[in-house]
Amino acid sequence: MITYLAKRILMLIPLLFGITLITFAVIHLAPGEPVDMQIAMSPKVSAEARQRIREFYGLDKPLHVQYIQWLGRMARLDFGRSFAPDNRPVTDKIAERIPVTLSLNIIALILEFGLAVPIGILAAIRRDTLLDKGITVFVFLGFAVPTFWLALLMMYFFGVKLGWLPISGLHSLGSDRLGPIAWFLDLAKHLILPIGIMTFGSLAGLSRYMRSTMLEVIRQDYITTARAKGLRERTVILRHALRNALLPAITILGFSLPALIGGSVIFETIFAIPGMGQLFYAGVMARDYPLIMGILVIGAFLTLIGNLLADICYSLADPRIRHGRT
Amino acid sequence: MKRRVRALLLLALAALCLVACDGGGKPQQHRSRVQEKPACGDTLVDGTIGEPSNLIPILASDSASSDIAGLVYNGLVKYDKNLNLTGDLAESWQISPDGLTITFHLRRGVKWHDGADFTSRDALYTYRVTIDPKTPTAYAEDFKQIQKAEALDPFTFRVTYGRPFAPALASWGMAMLPAHLLEGKDITKSPLSRNPTGTGPYRFKEWIAGQKVVLEAFPGYFEGRPYINRYVYRIIPDTSTMYMELKAGGLDMMPLTPVQYQRQTGSDEFRARFNKYRYPASNYVYLGYNLRNPLFADKRVRQAITSAINKEEIIQGALLGMGQAAHGPYKPGTWPYNPHVKDFTCNPDRARALLAEAGWKKRNSDGMLAKAGKPFRFTVLTNQGNEQRLKTAQIIQQRLKSIGIDVKIRVLEWSSFITHFIDKRNFEAVLLAWTITPDPDIFDVWHSSKTGPKELNFIGFKNAEVDRLIEEGRNTFDIRKRRECYYRIQEILAEEQPYTFLYVPDALPVVSARFRGIEPAPAGISYNFIRWYVPKAEQVYP
Numbered sequence: 092m093i094t095y096l097a098k099r100i101l102m103l104i105p106l107l108f109g110i111t112l113i114t115f116a117v118i119h120l121a122p123g124e125p126v127d128m129q130i131a132m133s134p135k136v137s138a139e140a141r142q143r144i145r146e147f148y149g150l151d152k153p154l155h156v157q158y159i160q161w162l163g164r165m166a167r168l169d170f171g172r173s174f175a176p177d178n179r180p181v182t183d184k185i186a187e188r189i190p191v192t193l194s195l196n197i198i199a200l201i202l203e204f205g206l207a208v209p210i211g212i213l214a215a216i217r218r219d220t221l222l223d224k225g226i227t228v229f230v231f232l233g234f235a236v237p238t239f240w241l242a243l244l245m246m247y248f249f250g251v252k253l254g255w256l257p258i259s260g261l262h263s264l265g266s267d268r269l270g271p272i273a274w275f276l277d278l279a280k281h282l283i284l285p286i287g288i289m290t291f292g293s294l295a296g297l298s299r300y301m302r303s304t305m306l307e308v309i310r311q312d313y314i315t316t317a318r319a320k321g322l323r324e325r326t327v328i329l330r331h332a333l334r335n336a337l338l339p340a341i342t343i344l345g346f347s348l349p350a351l352i353g354g355s356v357i358f359e360t361i362f363a364i365p366g367m368g369q370l371f372y373a374g375v376m377a378r379d380y381p382l383i384m385g386i387l388v389i390g391a392f393l394t395l396i397g398n399l400l401a402d403i404c405y406s407l408a409d410p411r412i413r414h415g416r417t
Numbered sequence: 418m419k420r421r422v423r424a425l426l427l428l429a430l431a432a433l434c435l436v437a438c439d440g441g442g443k444p445q446q447h448r449s450r451v452q453e454k455p456a457c458g459d460t461l462v463d464g465t466i467g468e469p470s471n472l473i474p475i476l477a478s479d480s481a482s483s484d485i486a487g488l489v490y491n492g493l494v495k496y497d498k499n500l501n502l503t504g505d506l507a508e509s510w511q512i513s514p515d516g517l518t519i520t521f522h523l524r525r526g527v528k529w530h531d532g533a534d535f536t537s538r539d540a541l542y543t544y545r546v547t548i549d550p551k552t553p554t555a556y557a558e559d560f561k562q563i564q565k566a567e568a569l570d571p572f573t574f575r576v577t578y579g580r581p582f583a584p585a586l587a588s589w590g591m592a593m594l595p596a597h598l599l600e601g602k603d604i605t606k607s608p609l610s611r612n613p614t615g616t617g618p619y620r621f622k623e624w625i626a627g628q629k630v631v632l633e634a635f636p637g638y639f640e641g642r643p644y645i646n647r648y649v650y651r652i653i654p655d656t657s658t659m660y661m662e663l664k665a666g667g668l669d670m671m672p673l674t675p676v677q678y679q680r681q682t683g684s685d686e687f688r689a690r691f692n693k694y695r696y697p698a699s700n701y702v703y704l705g706y707n708l709r710n711p712l713f714a715d716k717r718v719r720q721a722i723t724s725a726i727n728k729e730e731i732i733q734g735a736l737l738g739m740g741q742a743a744h745g746p747y748k749p750g751t752w753p754y755n756p757h758v759k760d761f762t763c764n765p766d767r768a769r770a771l772l773a774e775a776g777w778k779k780r781n782s783d784g785m786l787a788k789a790g791k792p793f794r795f796t797v798l799t800n801q802g803n804e805q806r807l808k809t810a811q812i813i814q815q816r817l818k819s820i821g822i823d824v825k826i827r828v829l830e831w832s833s834f835i836t837h838f839i840d841k842r843n844f845e846a847v848l849l850a851w852t853i854t855p856d857p858d859i860f861d862v863w864h865s866s867k868t869g870p871k872e873l874n875f876i877g878f879k880n881a882e883v884d885r886l887i888e889e890g891r892n893t894f895d896i897r898k899r900r901e902c903y904y905r906i907q908e909i910l911a912e913e914q915p916y917t918f919l920y921v922p923d924a925l926p927v928v929s930a931r932f933r934g935i936e937p938a939p940a941g942i943s944y945n946f947i948r949w950y951v952p953k954a955e956q957v958y959p
Contacts, residue, residue, distance in 0.1 A: 264460070377832075
C-alpha cells in the first residue's frame with residue numbers, strides 16, 4: 092500500500108509539470124495582453140507609457156523566458172503578483188476568495204449527497220410508482236431549468252415581492268454590529284437562495300446514478316439471500332445493498348473535489364458572491380497571467396489529489412480492487 | 418425584520434403621496450420640496466458592476482476606482498457644476514503673461530486623513546512619482562510637458578512649461594498623493610492602494626474584497642463635514658440583480674439602462690420612492706472608417722454613408738430616445754461645442770447621388786452597388802458586451818442595405834479587438850465610443866502625428882488645417898481663441914466625415930427620494946455630493 096501510494100504521488104510531479112506547460116502556452120495563445128485592458132483606447136496614454144507598463148510586468152521578454160521565470164518562482168511556492176492594477180500577490184487574491192467558494196460548495200455538496208442518495212434509493216425501491224415518476228420529473232426539472240433564470244425569478248419573488256430573503260451578497264449592511272448568533276442567521280438567510288438553487292440543479296445526476304446502481308444491486312442473489320434469512324427490509328437495503336451501490340457515488344465525490352474551488356461565474360455574478368468563479372473570469376478577460384496560472388495550478392493539483400483519494404476510497408470500500416493492478 | 422418595517426413605512430408613504438396627489442390634482446414626478454433643514458447622518462449605498470482595482474489614482478484607470486478616489490482625494494483644481502475650472506486644494510493660481518508658468522497658491526490648514534498637513538511637498542511628490550519611469554501609470558503624458566516644478570514655500574507651488582500648454586491647468590486636477598506616506602517607497606507595493614489616505618470629504622474605512630468599499634465622513638474636511646455619514650459602494654456584477662436590490666431597498670443609487678428608465682420605473686410606487694435624473698453623458702458613439710482603405714478614401718463615400726444613416730432612428734431604436742444626435746467630438750451645451758455645425762441629415766437620395774458621383778453604380782442582378790465589378794461591401798467591428806452598440810450596428814446595416822451597400826457586423830472580445838484589429842489597423846469600419854473630456858484638446862485622437870502604431874488616431878486621419886488648429890488650441894490659454902479653433906475643427910470634421918458621429922447617450926442615474934439637495938447641472942449630479950442630506954425623520958441607517 093505504501094509503495095503504491097509513493098508511486099502514485101511521484102507520478103503527480105511530471106503530470107503537474109505538463110499541465111502547467113500546456114496551460115501557460117494556451118493562455119498566451121489568446122490574443123491580447125494585460126496592458127490592453129488597462130490603457131488601450133485611453134486618449135491620455137502614449138506608446139511610451141504602454142512600453143513602460145509592459146516592462147513593469149516583464150512582458151517584453153520572450154515567452155520561454157517568462158515561463159522559466161514563472162516556474163522558478165513556482166518552485167519556491169511563489170505564485171507571483173497579479174497583473175491587475177492592484178499588483179497584489181496572487182496568493183492574497185486567491186486566499187480572500189477561496190473560503191467563500193469552498194464553504195458554499197461544501198455545504199451544497201453535503202446537501203446534494205444528503206438529498207440525492209436517499210432520493211435515488213427511494214426511487215429504486217419504489218420503482219415505477221407514482222413517487223418514482225414524481226421524483227424523476229422533479230430532479231430533471233432542476234437539471235433542465237437554466238439556473239440563472241430560476242435564480243432571477245426566485246430573487247424577485249422572495250426578495251422583492253415578499254421581502255423574506257435578501258437578494259444578493261453575503262451580509263446585510265451593518266451586520267458587523269450584530270451579535271454572533273444574529274450575524275450567523277443573517278449570513279444563513281443570504282445563503283438560502285444560492286445554495287438552494289445550486290443543490291436543486293445538481294440533484295439529477297447523482298440521484299439517477301444511485302437509482303440505477305441500486306436497481307442493479309437489489310437484483311443480486313445476495314440480496315435475495317438476505318431477504319430469505321428473514322432480515323428486515325430496512326436492514327437489507329441499508330446494510331447490504333447500499334454499501335455496494337455507493338461505489339459510483341465515491342467516484343463522483345472524487346471528481347467533485349477540484350470543483351470545490353471553482354465557483355460558477357454566472358451564479359456568483361447573479362448573487363454578487365465574491366468567489367473564485369468571478370476572480371477567474373475577471374482574470375481571463377484581463378489576461379492576468381499569474382492569477383490564471385495560479386488558479387489553474389491549484390485546480391490541477393486538487394484534481395490529481397481527488398483522483399488519488401477516490402482510488403484509495405475504492406480500495407477501502409471494496410477489498411476486491413487490488414492496488415497493484417491499477 | 419428591520420427591512421419589513423421599512424417596507425411597510427414606504428408603503429404608507431406611497432399611500433400618503435397618492436392621497437396628496439389626488440388632492441392636489443397634478444401628479445408629480447419629484448416629491449414636493451418642503452424646506453427641511455439639512456441633517457447629518459444616514460448612509461448612501463451606491464452600486465457598481467466592477468470592483469475598484471487600485472485606490473492610488475495614478476495606478477488605476479477603471480471607473481470604479483475613480484468613483485472612490487473622487488471622494489477620498491482632491492486635486493489642486495477641479496471642475497465646478499458648469500464644468501469650469503475652479504480651485505480645489507489650490508486657493509488660486511496665476512498664469513504668467515507668456516503662458517509658460519503656473520503658480521498655485523495652496524489652501525492653508527488642509528489636513529490629510531491621518532492628521533498631517535497638506536503642503537506643496539505633496540504636490541511636488543505627486544508630479545515626480547507620476548513622471549518616474551518606474552511608475553506604471555497611464556497619466557504621465559500631460560505632466561511630461563513640464564520643464565520645471567518647484568515648491569517655493571509650503572503653500573506656493575510653481576510649474577514651468579516649455580511652451581504654453583492649455584490642458585496643463587486641467588491636468589492639475591490629478592489627485593494629490595500624501596508625500597509623507599509614500600516618499601522613498603515603492604508606490605506599486607504601497608498598502609495605500611487598498612487603504613488610501615487623502616484630503617477629501619470622505620475617508621476610507623474598509624474594503625471587503627468583492628463585496629463593498631465603505632467610506633465615512635471626514636469631520637475635518639476643508640469645505641465642511643459632509644452631511645451623509647457613510648458612503649457604501651456595493652459590488653453587484655449583474656445589472657438585473659442590482660435593479661432588484663434597488664427595489665428591495667438594498668441600494669440607494671444606481672445607473673439605469675434606457676429600458677429600465679422608460680419601461681420599468683414608471684409606477685407610482687417607484688416614483689414615490691426614487692428620483693430619476695437624466696443628462697447627457699460624457700461620451701459619444703461613432704462609426705469610424707479606416708481612411709487607408711481605398712473604399713473610404715473618397716470623402717463623398719463617407720458623406721453618403723452619413724446621409725444614409727438616420728441618427729434619430731438609432732437613438733429611438735437603441736436608446737429608446739435617451740440620447741441626442743452627435744455632429745462632432747464635443748458635448749452639446751459645453752463651450753467648445755459648435756451649435757451651428759450640422760452634418761448630413763438623413764437623405765437616402767443624396768446618399769445615392771453622392772455614391773453615383775464617386776463611381777458606384779447599381780448592379781442589375783440584386784440592386785447592390787458596385788464599381789469596376791466589385792460590390793460595395795464592408796465589415797463593421799464592435800466590442801462584445803454592449804447591446805446598444807450592437808443594435809446601433811444592426812440599424813446602420815439595414816439603412817445601408819437599402820441604398821445598396823452590404824454591411825457585415827462582427828462582435829469581438831475587447832482585448833483581441835484592440836490587438837488584432839485596431840493596433841494592426843486591420844479593419845474597415847468600427848463602431849466605438851470616446852470619452853469627452855472637459856478640456857477640449859483632441860490632439861491624441863485627431864492630430865496626424867498620432868497615426869503611428871498603437872496610437873489613437875487609428876483611422877489615419879490627416880488634415881493640415883486640423884493639425885494647425887489643434888496646436889493653436891492647446892498652445893493658448895485664451896478661451897475665445899481656443900473656441901474659434903475648435904469651432905472650425907468641427908466644421909472641417911462635419912465636411913470630411915472621417916467618423917460618422919452618431920450620438921451622445923444620456924446618463925440615467927436614479928437616487929432614493931430620501932436624499933435631498935441634489936441639483937442636476939452640466940457636470941451631472943454628484944459634484945455636490947457633500948451637500949446631499951437626508952432629513953432626520955427619513956434616515957434609515959444609524
